[in-house]
Amino acid sequence: MTVSIQSSPFDMGAEVRRFANSVSGAGAIVTFSGLVRDDGGKLTAMEIEHYPAMTERAVEAIRVEAMERWALLGAVIVHRYGRLEPGEQIMMVATAARHRADAFAAAEFLMDYLKSRAPFWKKEIGPDGEQWVAARDDDEEALARW
Amino acid sequence: MIDVLYFAWLRERIGERSEQIETDAATVTELVEELRTRSEAHALAFSDMTAVRVAIDQDLAALDASLAGAREVAFFPPMTGG
Numbered sequence: 645m646t647v648s649i650q651s652s653p654f655d656m657g658a659e660v661r662r663f664a665n666s667v668s669g670a671g672a673i674v675t676f677s678g679l680v681r682d683d684g685g686k687l688t689a690m691e692i693e694h695y696p697a698m699t700e701r702a703v704e705a706i707r708v709e710a711m712e713r714w715a716l717l718g719a720v721i722v723h724r725y726g727r728l729e730p731g732e733q734i735m736m737v738a739t740a741a742r743h744r745a746d747a748f749a750a751a752e753f754l755m756d757y758l759k760s761r762a763p764f765w766k767k768e769i770g771p772d773g774e775q776w777v778a779a780r781d782d783d784e785e786a787l788a789r790w
Numbered sequence: 791m792i793d794v795l796y797f798a799w800l801r802e803r804i805g806e807r808s809e810q811i812e813t814d815a816a817t818v819t820e821l822v823e824e825l826r827t828r829s830e831a832h833a834l835a836f837s838d839m840t841a842v843r844v845a846i847d848q849d850l851a852a853l854d855a856s857l858a859g860a861r862e863v864a865f866f867p868p869m870t871g872g
Contacts, residue, residue, distance in 0.1 A: 678872055693798055695864060698848035723871065735872060755872055761850070764871035765798035776799050779868030 646719065647704045649694065651726040656736055659722060663738050667718040672744035674751045676737050682730035688769050692725045692734070695763035699723075706757045710739070713753070713790075714746040721754065725764065756786040792857070794825070796835075797866035800842065803835040818844050819854050821863060835865075843868055 648654075660675055667673075680690045707719050716739055723735040737754045741747040758764075766777040795808045815821035826833045836842065844851050845864045857863070 693801075695795070695797055695845070695848070695866070697862070698845060698864070701848060702850075759872035760869055762871035763797070763845070763866065763869055765867065766870045767798070776867065777870045779870055784868075 646721070647700055647707060648720075648722045649696075649699045649703065650722065650724055653724070654722050654733065654736070656733065659720065659736065660738055663718065663720050663740065667740040669742060670717050670740040671742045672747040673738060673740045674744070674747040676751050676755060678734045678736070678755075680728045680730050680732050680734060686770050687730050688771060689730075690728045690734075691767040691769060691774075692728065693765045693767070694725045698763050699725075703758065703762050706754060706761060709757075710750045710754050714739075714741065714750040715743075716741050716746060716750055719750060719754065721758070723758065723762065723764065753790050756783075756790065759783045760787060792821070792860060793862045794821075795862065795864040797864065799867055800835050800865050804829075804831050815857055817854055817856055818846070818851065818863065821857060822853075841867055 656677055664673055703721055703723065707721055710716065710719055718740045720738050728734060737751050739747045739750045760779060760783045767774055768777060792811050792813055793808055794811050796804050796806060801807055813821060813824055815824055822836050826836050839853060843866055844853055846855060846857065846860045847862050
C-alpha cells in the first residue's frame with residue numbers, strides 16, 4: 645500500500661522495512677513522522693476528521709506529483725484519523741531515491757502539501773474545552789516554494 | 791439534486807453532516823447564496839467565505855466554480871493535515 649488512511653496506529657519500523665524491501669536501487673530513504681505534541685498537559689486528545697470519499701484520492705494525487713517532480717524510486721504515506729492521544733503518531737511519509745537530495749526534497753514537499761491540501765481537520769481537546777486548529781498563513785506560503 | 795457535505799466547524803455550526811438540496815444554482819457562489827437562506831446557522835457558517843474551502847465531486851474547486859454536472863459539493867475550513 646502506497647497510501648493508507650487509517651484510524652489504527654501503525655508501526656513505523658515495520659512500515660519502513662516493508663517500504664525498503666519494495667524498492668530496488670535506492671541509496672537513500674528519508675522518513676518523517678508527525679506526532680501529537682504534548683503541550684505540557686494542555687492537550688487531552690486530538691480529534692482528526694477527514695472526508696472519506698476524497699482523502700485517499702487527494703493524498704495519492706500529491707504522492708504522484710512528488711514521484712513526477714523528483715527522481716524517486718518510491719513514496720509511501722500513512723495518515724491517521726479519529727481520536728489520538730498526546731505522543732501518538734499522526735502520520736508518516738517515506739521516500740526512496742538513488743541519492744538523498746531527491747528523497748529529502750520530496751519528503752518536505754509531501755509534508756507541505758499534506759498540511760494544506762489533504763482533507764483533514766484537527767481539533768484539540770483540552771481540560772478547558774476544545775477548538776479547531778486554525779490553518780497557518782505560513783503553511784500556505786510554504787507551498788509557494790515548490 | 792445535489793448532496794451538500796459539511797466538515798469540521800461548518801458541520802458543527804450547521805448541525806448537519808450533509809443535506810440534499812434541490813437547486814438550480816449554476817455556480818458555488820449561487821449555491822452559497824441559497825444555503826444562507828436556509829437557517830441562521832447556515833447564514834453564520836457562510837458569513838466569512840475567506841474561511842471556507844469547497845470541493846466539487848471530491849476535487850478542490852474555486853468558490854466561483856461552475857456546478858454543471860456536480861453531484862456532491864463539500865464545504866470545509868482550510869485543511870490542517872500532516
